[in-house]
Amino acid sequence: MAAKRGPADPERRERIMAATERLLLEHGIAGVSHRAVAREARVPLGSTTYYFATLDDLLDAATRQLSERYAHWLRSWGEKLGEVSPAGLVEALADLVEDQLNHSREELIASYELLTAAMRRPELRASALLYAEAExxxxxxxxxxxxxxxxxxxxxxxxxxxxxxTSPPSRADITVPLAALLTPHD
Incomplete structure (x- = not known):
């Protein structure tokens, strides 16, 4: 009995996903199409539709990937936080917001753009909500x-x-609403 032949390019799906993410981060949803992804991933157009029949399938997979990566990062952040007072949590969350705005801006923009797209595309909703569920x-x-x-x-x-x-929030812009929730009587 002959051995089964595997795919000629076993990393193709991952390359397609990486290309989709690069396009999302650089151009937003408007820059993502099967043709653009195939060109960016350097794969035949038929490969993108083989793995992702529709554009929404491709966007859903990208949303899930971004959300899962964020969830992993956020869980790690939460574990490092350990036991913390409400006032300490305000400061830690303010640090988190500043860190995301300064170091993950493109990912945030893509995540919120995908979340907004899910308002009109029900097939994207479950993946789009993973971000908030992780938080x-x-x-x-x-x-x-x-x-x-x-x-x-x-x-x-x-x-x-x-x-x-047009300008980044001040530390007080971030801490005041958080403190109103976490330390309302302090």
Missing amino acids: YAVLARHTDERTATALVQVLDGLLVQSLVA
């Missing part, structure tokens, strides 16, 4: 469930507003 899971270990939910919403608001603002 909630980490924050719920440091606060109660209601506060964790509110923090996710405040963090999203802070990040989105900061991404469109």
